[in-house]
Amino acid sequence: xxxxxxxxxxxxxxxxxxxxxxxxxxxxxxxxxxxxxxxxxxxxxxxxxxxxxxxxxxxxxxxxxxxxxxxxxxxxxxxxxxxxxxxxxxxxxxxxxxxxxxxxxxxxxxxxxxxxxxxxxxxxxxxxxxxxxxxxxxxxxxxxxxxxxxxxxxxxxxxxxxxxxxxxxxxxxxxxxxxxxxxxxxxxxxxxxxxxxxxxxxxxxxxxxxxxxxxxxxxxxxxxxxxxxxxxxxxxxxxxxxxxxxxxxxxxxxxxxxxxxxxxxxxxxxxxxxxxxxxxxxxxxxxxxxxxxxxxxxxxxxxxxxxxxxxxxxxxxxxxxxxxxxxxxxxxxxxxxxxxxxxxxxxxxxxxxxxxxx
Amino acid sequence: xxxxxxxxxxxxxxxxxxxxxxxxxxxxxxxxxxxxxxxxxxxxxxxxxxxxxxxxxxxxxxxxxxxxxxxxxxxxxxxxxxxxxxxxxxxxxxxxxxxxxxxxxxxxxxxxxxxxxxxxxxxxxxxxxxxxxxxxxxxxxxxxxxxxxxxxxxxxxxxxxxxxxxxxxxxxxxxxxxxxxxxxxxxxxxxxxxxxxxxxxxxxxxxxxxxxxxxxxxxxxxxxxxxxxxxxxxxxxxxxxxxxxxxxxxxxxxxxxxxxxxxxxxxxxxxxxxxxxxxxxxxxxxxxxxxxxxxxxxxxxxxxxxxxxxxxxxxxxxxxxxxxxxxxxxxx
Numbered sequence: 017x018x019x020x021x022x023x024x025x026x027x028x029x030x031x032x033x034x035x036x037x038x039x040x041x042x043x044x045x046x047x048x049x050x051x052x053x054x055x056x057x058x059x060x061x062x063x064x065x066x067x068x069x070x071x072x073x074x075x076x077x078x079x080x081x082x083x084x085x086x087x088x089x090x091x092x093x094x095x096x097x098x099x100x101x102x103x104x105x106x107x108x109x110x111x112x113x114x115x116x117x118x119x120x121x122x123x124x125x126x127x128x129x130x131x132x133x134x135x136x137x138x139x140x141x142x143x144x145x146x147x148x149x150x151x152x153x154x155x156x157x158x159x160x161x162x163x164x165x166x167x168x169x170x171x172x173x174x175x176x177x178x179x180x181x182x183x184x185x186x187x188x189x190x191x192x193x194x195x196x197x198x199x200x201x202x203x204x205x206x207x208x209x210x211x212x213x214x215x216x217x218x219x220x221x222x223x224x225x226x227x228x229x230x231x232x233x234x235x236x237x238x239x240x241x242x243x244x245x246x247x248x249x250x251x252x253x254x255x256x257x258x259x260x261x262x263x264x265x266x267x268x269x270x271x272x273x274x275x276x277x278x279x280x281x282x283x284x285x286x287x288x289x290x291x292x293x294x295x296x297x298x299x300x301x302x303x304x305x306x307x308x309x310x311x312x313x314x315x316x317x318x319x320x321x322x323x324x325x326x327x328x329x330x331x332x333x334x335x336x337x338x339x340x341x342x343x344x345x346x347x348x349x350x351x352x353x354x355x356x357x358x359x360x361x362x363x364x365x366x367x368x369x370x371x372x373x374x
Numbered sequence: 375x376x377x378x379x380x381x382x383x384x385x386x387x388x389x390x391x392x393x394x395x396x397x398x399x400x401x402x403x404x405x406x407x408x409x410x411x412x413x414x415x416x417x418x419x420x421x422x423x424x425x426x427x428x429x430x431x432x433x434x435x436x437x438x439x440x441x442x443x444x445x446x447x448x449x450x451x452x453x454x455x456x457x458x459x460x461x462x463x464x465x466x467x468x469x470x471x472x473x474x475x476x477x478x479x480x481x482x483x484x485x486x487x488x489x490x491x492x493x494x495x496x497x498x499x500x501x502x503x504x505x506x507x508x509x510x511x512x513x514x515x516x517x518x519x520x521x522x523x524x525x526x527x528x529x530x531x532x533x534x535x536x537x538x539x540x541x542x543x544x545x546x547x548x549x550x551x552x553x554x555x556x557x558x559x560x561x562x563x564x565x566x567x568x569x570x571x572x573x574x575x576x577x578x579x580x581x582x583x584x585x586x587x588x589x590x591x592x593x594x595x596x597x598x599x600x601x602x603x604x605x606x607x608x609x610x611x612x613x614x615x616x617x618x619x620x621x622x623x624x625x626x627x628x629x630x631x632x633x634x635x636x637x638x639x640x641x642x643x644x645x646x647x648x649x650x651x652x653x654x655x656x657x658x659x660x661x662x663x664x665x666x667x668x669x670x671x672x673x674x675x676x677x678x679x680x681x682x683x684x685x686x687x688x689x690x691x692x693x694x695x696x697x698x699x700x701x702x703x704x705x706x
Contacts (some may be wrong), residue, residue: 114455148488157487164454165487169478175447176479183455186407186433193451206474209444218441244634371489372524372549 054269057107059333065107065264066328067101069321070124070343074293074350075132079122079139079153082354083299088140090152095123097262097294100320101226102127104267104289105194108275114162114180114193116173118226119154120293121166124196124208129161131351144356145257150363150371162191170231171197171204174223174265178210181221181284192220192278194271200231204246211252211284220278222271223254225288226261232297233305249286261289262318292318380441382562383437391537391565392422392498392554399544400430403458406544409436409445410498412417419464420500420559438518446472446497450480450549453495458544463499465511469519480549481524486523498540500556501529501542502593502643503691504506509679512687516553516591517653526550526574527620531595535618547576555593555643563676575622579631585612586637586701589654591617591637594641594673594692601626601697610705620650628654629661636667639700640690646674668704673697681691 056062076094083092093103098120106115106127117124125135130146138145139153146156157165160245164180167173177195184191201207202225214221225245229236242248249256255277259270274285292314296303303311328334386394395408408423408430414437417424427435438445442463449459463469469476503512520527526548530536536554543550549665580595582600588598595616602612615631617623632638638658642650651672658670676690 038376116451146488147490148484151486152536155486157483157490159454159487159490164451164491165483167479169474171491172474172479175444175449175475176454176483178444178450179451179453179459180455181451183452183457186452187405205449206443209439209441210447212439212441213444213448217436372485374484374489374492374525 017271036133054263054265056265057268061107061322062328062333065103065268065347066321066324066334066339067342068103068107068127069264069324070346071132071350072099072102072126074343074346075126075135075353076122078136078350078354079289080295080299082140082192084307087358088153089281092153092171092299093120093297094140094293094295094299095120097314097319098226098228098291099123100264100324101224101261101267101289101291102196104264105196105224105271107268108271109192110163111191112159113191114177116166116177116180116193116195117166117200118196118198119166119168119170120198121154124155125158125163125166128158128163130156130158130163132353133356136353137360140357140360141362142357142360143367144360148363148367148371171201171206173197174204174206174210178214178219178221181214181219184215184220185217190279192222192275194222194224196224196226198231199225199227199229199236199240199245202248203240208252211254214284215253217259218281218283220281221284222274223284223286224271225286226291227288228291228293230293230297230306233301242300244288244298246286246288252286254284254286256286256288258288258290261291262320264320264324344349382567385562386533386565387559387583388554388561388563389420389422389510389559390532392540393424395425395537395540395544396423397426397429399541400426400434405456405462406458406460407434407436407452408460409438409449409463411438411440412465413437413462417704418462420556422498422559423462442468442471443475447475447479449495450475450483450493453480453493454483454491458494458496460496460498460544463497464500466499466515467510467513469497469499469515476519476525476549477522481522484548493549494547495549496540496543497549497551499551499553499566501553502555502557503675503680503687504557506682506684506687508682512680514553514675515590516551516620517644517649519551520650522578524549525551526622528574528618529553529591529620530618531555531558531575531580531590531592531616533561533644534565535578535616537565538570539574539618542574543573545571550574553592558593558596561596572618575619575624577624577627578616579613579627580616580617581612581614583613583635584665585611585635586613586639586705587628587631588614588639588641588697589617590614590641591620591641591650592643594643597692597694598641598697599693601701604694604698605701610701611700625657625661629658632658632662633665636665638666639671639673639697641673641697643675643691645677646672647677649674671700671702671704673700
């Protein structure tokens with residue numbers, strides 16, 4: 017069974033697409049920071065980042081489990097492998113800063129402060145979920161911590177994030193908005209429209225493109241007219257940076273720069289974070305459009321949790337045992353979230369008619 | 375009846391009534407902003423925002439690029455985060471560029487998130503044929519949006535309603551589309567001198583009568599009133615019910631009128647098929663069937679794109695003669 021999809025994938029790969037990963041130079045920040053490691057934030061921040069990445073990983077592993085056991089309806093798009101981007105970025109943000117997320121949104125929600133219980137309950141369609149069971153996996157929002165919501169429309173939130181930034185500017189609130197989107201959404205026209213207004217009005221918004229290299233099943237090179245999506249920033253009249261999205265510390269550094277700039281009123285930044293999803297487009301997608309080699313290379317070399325753990329050990333912030341302890345703690349929390357979500361009641365049918373208008 | 379708001383009034387245009395509504399709400403509430411193409415320095419292509427840029431400045435009256443989906447999208451985000459944006463779409467036809475933002479985002483975000491946010495958004499857009507603007511600048515698309523749960527749609531027929539409904543729309547915590555008829559911007563009518571609002575979801579009986587009910591929207595109200603005057607000379611007293619608000623809909627006022635008269639003709643400028651007239655006719659037969667003395671008739675825009683030449687365009691829009699003929703056909 018393992019061989020057939022592999023062969024298929026290799027045969028169907030377009031000739032122009034080079035084998036990914038090993039032959040590709042490791043993505044780096046497009047600014048001067050090429051040869052040095054990112055500055056280490058305060059230990060508390062680093063610990064926060066590690067813990068949040070583990071929360072996302074474990075949460076998603078359990079979503080996989082819950083899905084394959086038939087305990088949740090709908091679709092689940094997992095963020096496993098991309099944790100460095102959401103966490104590196106959200107660790108820079110205040111509670112009142114805004115984010116907008118995507119159909120692959122669990123990671124952003126956790127990173128911005130969502131509780132695992134409410135998320136798991138929502139995913140299972142329960143009343144105690146973040147959206148009272150009306151949104152599900154693709155629409156989790158937590159306005160209390162500035163999470164304006166995941167979005168089922170690819171590229172659907174460019175306007176919302178940019179509008180939140182306009183609102184922040186007009187209210188002189190000092191808030192910023194981070195718009196997460198993928199390489200697929202980078203080809204949507206609304207990006208051009210929103211980015212243009214962000215530039216002409218100096219809006220405090222950061223467009224954070226998570227280039228996980230596949231738009232659903234299609235390699236991004238096959239459908240994207242630039243080799244590096246960040247090159248489009250120049251066309252918008254916007255500063256752009258490219259960063260290794262598997263390196264949470266590098267993401268943190270780049271986003272810190274962009275957020276500081278935005279808070280000062282100096283306008284938007286475009287960031288392209290190179291990353292990779294370790295699972296298929298959604299649970300159930302066997303991802304036969306990419307090779308096992310390619311996947312293995314990313315998992316071996318670019319696991320954001322392993323990379324940060326190594327960094328922490330090297331810097332003397334954490335021991336192996338401490339990291340393991342965090343993982344065990346989080347595992348328990350996620351198991352508890354699954355159990356409480358399973359036991360939680362479904363919404364009463366008449367709740368379908370609530371929450372439409374305020 | 376409900377339009378007999380307290381005097382004193384003065385005569386102003388539909389356009390100026392709209393402008394006054396925005397100016398008053400912007401003075402009342404700092405979170406009200408206006409976005410659109412040419413709405414600022416030039417005062418709007420239909421001059422509905424003249425003087426606002428001068429009074430409120432370029433931060434609150436934003437001249438946008440010609441990117442409808444973009445600035446409606448920004449308005450959705452701003453509305454979710456404490457502002458009360460008014461997005462002007464100039465020609466309602468351009469709303470088709472904003473469908474994802476209005477239908478997939480604005481209409482659904484509150485619901486999808488279990489009521490976590492309010493989308494206090496107003497969209498002003500024009501409708502109506504009659505200016506030889508051809509098929510992409512003449513459509514009456516209000517039915518499309520009235521079809522979408524999560525949106526509210528109002529459709530004022532006179533200066534007073536244009537002002538009062540727009541003020542309610544701006545104050546409402548939900549996305550409201552206000553369809554302004556571009557053929558009526560110059561129409562003048564009485565508007566109260568003191569501040570007032572017209573609540574969303576209230577139809578208005580613009581003329582009372584006991585012989586037949588003419589249910590109309592927007593500029594079709596004016597035509598219906600003209601038809602009613604003509605019919606009165608024949609001794610037929612028509613009641614003209616202005617729907618004013620497609621959603622929320624004041625079904626009771628429509629139904630009660632039909633129960634009284636026994637006949638209904640529904641007049642709307644949107645295309646006939648799957649449109650406002652069909653919806654209202656269905657509602658009336660469901661709720662007033664036993665009171666009807668004849669079929670509910672519909673007069674609507676023709677089922678073609680609006681053509682350019684006046685010789686072709688005018689026959690596609692309902693007129694007074696068609697309304698009178700429909701009444702004659704019912705009452706013999």
